[in-house]
Amino acid sequence: MNHSIHSADRSTHLKIVVVALVAGIAVAAIGISARTNADYSQTAQVVKAGKPVTITSSNASLVR
Numbered sequence: 001m002n003h004s005i006h007s008a009d010r011s012t013h014l015k016i017v018v019v020a021l022v023a024g025i026a027v028a029a030i031g032i033s034a035r036t037n038a039d040y041s042q043t044a045q046v047v048k049a050g051k052p053v054t055i056t057s058s059n060a061s062l063v064r
Contacts, residue, residue, distance in 0.1 A: 012014075 005013075
């Protein structure tokens with residue numbers, strides 16, 4: 001058994017690449033399938049300004 005990636009032979013490198021590729025495809029498939037039931041229809045929420053208001057007095061405490 002090779003305990004170092006530097007001393008590993010070609011078949012060991014190939015196994016590592018295949019396992020990484022399969023894991024990457026599995027993560028991508030899970031990510032895509034998790035988003036298939038999402039509702040992408042969005043409606044615009046328009047906020048309109050009201051009439052101007054003038055504040056003449058306030059009950060806030062004064063800090064000096």
